[in-house]
Amino acid sequence: MKIELYNLFINILLKLQKNNLINPEINIKKYLRIERTRNPQHGDFACNIAMILAKQVKKNPRELATLITSKFSTDDFISKVEIAGPGFINIFLTKQTYYNIVDEILTEKDNYGRSQIGAGQSVLIEFVSANPTGPLHVGHGRGAAYGAALADLLTYVGYKVHKEYYVNDAGRQMNILATSVWLRYLELCGEEVVFPVNAYQGDYIWDIAADLHRQYNSGFQHQTDIIFKDIPPDEPKGGDKELHIDALIQRCKQLLTNEQYQIIFAKTLEVILTNIRQDLIQFGVNYDEWFHESQLTQNDWVTKAIEQLKLQQHTYEKDGALWFCxxxxxxxxxxxxxxxxxxxxxxxxxxxxxxxxxxxxxxxxINIWGADHHGYTARVKAAMMALGTKAEKLSVLLVQFAVLYRGKERLPMSTRSGEFITLRELREEVGGDATRFFYIQRKSEQHLNFDLELAKSQSNENPVYYIQYAHARISSVIRQLKDRNITWDYNPKLLENLTNSHEQALMVTLSNYPEVVEQAANNYEPHLLTYYLRQLAQDFHTYYDAHKILVDDDNLRNARLSLIISCQQILKNALTLINVNAPKVM
RNA sequence: GCCUUGAUAGCUCAGUUGGAUAGAGCGUCCCCCUCCUAAGGGGAAGGUCAGAGGUUCAAUUCCUCUUCAGGGCGCCA
Structure with missing residues (x-):
């Protein structure tokens, strides 16, 4: 609808330019905006073009607005056009326009709101990509919820979306992890080990070690005194924890055969990755591809990339290292x-x-990263440019960390220390729907205080239930039809019976859905959908409370049923889009 | 120090790309089930949009500075 109005204005303005009433050199498309009004007294849509162009045209805004509105031809979807305030052009739509929208929703059903603004374009979204060194915690949950919601949203508007998880399965952290498992395993073998402060402390390390012990008995066992011989002291003994752990990694690799080390390494990776994968699946997050960092080295991609940079003369050597300028x-x-x-x-x-x-x-x-990686953006974009691509091809979206509180107590969030609330714990206590909704309800780059007590204790008061209840309530009305042995007979002409202000408000909100979807997709802001859903549910609840749906008058009843069924359709479409259930009974 | 993100009601957060009287939820205070689910509805109170300048018809929104807070400034990942 916005688009129709936009085109209408463009045509009028072009006509005025042709007649030299507006300077033909002005790029009208740059300035023209049609927006929803906040206040119903201002009509349905408003345009501020007269005020924007006033100076360049050398007319006062109201005069220019009059000139523009005089060119409006009578149209069956506009009921009146008004000039208001300093020069706003307010547009009032006819009731019929809204009836048409209800009809469209009932016709298109699940497809209403989808669009093709991304048609033909493919996009890769990489998100979560947490290091496989432990279970996902609530911080990762935010990235997972945001990434999945964004992916679904972009798919909804026509993009071809590829979801990917980058597995950092190479590097020092992985070696620390494998060594941690080995040390716990040795303890299970009866060795007395002083566990390094810099090793992974979580209980899941014990679980993996126990698995290994069951499968291989004491096959990887070595004497404690041999293992710790000449190892630099750990931090509590006045040493350096980094040197200590690195030495232990080396020792681990020395004492075990390469094959044995790989068994521990692979087993650890597999257990943790399986856990992460299941966790995400249970959270409703599915990937098209799990891309392993090790694939890159195995297939010489790193060498290839560096060669390409060298070839373009974007590298140099200094201090024995190779640098990228x-x-x-x-x-x-x-x-x-x-x-x-x-x-x-x-x-x-x-x-x-x-x-x-x-x-x-x-x-x-699209890369979705934790906000702690933001300093990294510039260099990756630099690399993109050096490889001959436009930097705009890559969007790095940052998700701020959730600072966790339990009541007033701030919780530690360190994977290494093993003290963190897992995503699984959160989900099991709060429920999948509420957790997802809660996460995407806020703008991703906004800092977030996440009080666990509150999230858990308020689970019954969570806005998601308010919205789901609206959906269930409508189902309940439909069930009543059967009980009373009446049917819903749909006829678009009957919609004319929808005349009161609550019905009007509901139809306006319904008509807004495609615009909200489009805006959310264009700006990568799925949170707009949650606010929209709240609004729609509220309009419904208010209407439901003010008016009886199942009235005796057949025509009025059928009209009202049509309206609430179209409302339920949009509730369902939007809830499905953010991967929240739309229950028929609560 | 430099870079970056933020600061809106008691609390948690929106704010339609610069518009008209700044909005929700929770909390507080009133009111509403003989009626399709009260997990609901109606109303009230609550604001110097962190502060100061600037840009213009118009600034919570854009620019500069200040204050406060999160994050980042490795031959770590």
């Missing part, structure tokens, strides 16, 4: 690709990963 592309400083010791940096494999993404031919790449 990212400053040429707007980064703060140059970055190391190959360390003095010959190993690739994490950044090098990340460039390779993005090169790989690009070569898979996506039109657009």
């Amino acid at each position: 990212s400053t040429k592309f707007g980064d703060e400083k140059d970055r190391v690709l190959i360390r003095e010791n010959g190993e690739f940096t994490y950044f090098a494999s990340d460039i390779a990963y993005h090169l790989n993404k690009l070569e898979r031919g996506f039109d657009h790449l």
Whole structure:
């Protein structure tokens, strides 16, 4: 509807330009905006173009508005056009326009609200990508909920979406993890081990160690005194925890055969990754691809990426290392690709990963990262440019961390220390629907205080139930039809019986749905849907309370049924879109 | 120090890309089931949009500075 009005205005303005009443050099499309009004007294839509152009046209805004509105031809979807305030043009739609929308919803059903604004374009969304060093915690949950909602939203408006999880299964953290498992395993074998402070402390490490012990008995066992011989002291004994753990990793690799080490490593990765995967599936988050960092090195993608940068002369050697001159592309400083010791940096494999993404031919790449990675954006974009792509092809969306509270107590959130609330715990206590809704209800880049007590204790007062209740209530009315042995006979002409202000308000909100979807998709803001749903549910509840649906008058009853059924359809469409259930009974 | 994100009702947060009288939820206070589900509805109170300048017909929105808070500034990942 907005589009129709937009086109109408464009035509009028172009006509005025032709007649030299408006300077033909002005780029009208740049300035023209049609927006919903806040206040029903201002009509349905408003346009501020007269005030915007007033200066350039050298007319006062109201005069210009009069000129524009005089060109409006009578139309069956506009009931009147008014000039108000400093020069707003207010547009009032006919009732019939709204009846048509109800009719469209009832005709298109599940497809109402879908669009093709992304048609033909493919987009890769990478999200969560938590290191496989432990279970997902509530911080990851936010990224998961946001990424999945965004992916669904973009699919809804026609994009071809590919969802991907990047598994960091190479690097030092993974070695610390495997070593942690091995040390716990040794304890199960009866060895007395002083567990390093920098190792992974969580109980899940014990579980994996126990698995290994069951399967391999004491096959990987070594004497404690041999293991810790000449290892630099840990932090509590006045040493350096990093040196201590690194030495233990080396020792682990020395004492075990390469094959044995790989067994522990692979087992650990598999257990944790399976856990993460199941966790996400239960949360309703599904991926098209799990991309392993190790694939990159195995297939020489890192070398390939570096060669490409070298070829374009974007690298240099200094202090025995290979550097990428990212400053040429707007980064703060140059970055190391190959360390003095010959190993690739994490950044090098990340460039390779993005090169790989690009070569898979996506039109657009979206990375959803935790806000702690924001300093990383500039260098990755620099790499994109150096590889010959436009930086705009990559959107990095940051999700701020949720700061967790239990009542007034701030909770620690360290994977290493093993003290964190898992996503699973949250979901099991609060429920999947409420958890999802709760997460995407707020703008992703907004800081968030997440009080667990509140989230749990308020689970019955969560807005999601309010919305679901609206849906269930409508189902209940429909069930009443059967009990009373009457039927819903739909006829678009009967919609004319919808005349009161509550019905009007409900129809206005219904008509807004496609615009909300479009805006949410264009701005990557799924939270708009949650606010929209609240609004729609409220309009329904108010209407339901003020008017009886199942009245004796056949025509009025059928009209009202049509309205609430179209309302239920939109509730269902929007809830489904954010992956929340639309129950028929509560 | 530099970069970055934020600051809106007692609390948690929206705010239609610069519009008309700044909005929800929770909490507080009144009122509403003989009636399709009260997990609901109606109403009230509650605001210097962190502060100060600037840009213009118009600023919560854009720019600058200040204050406060989160995050980032490795040959870690």
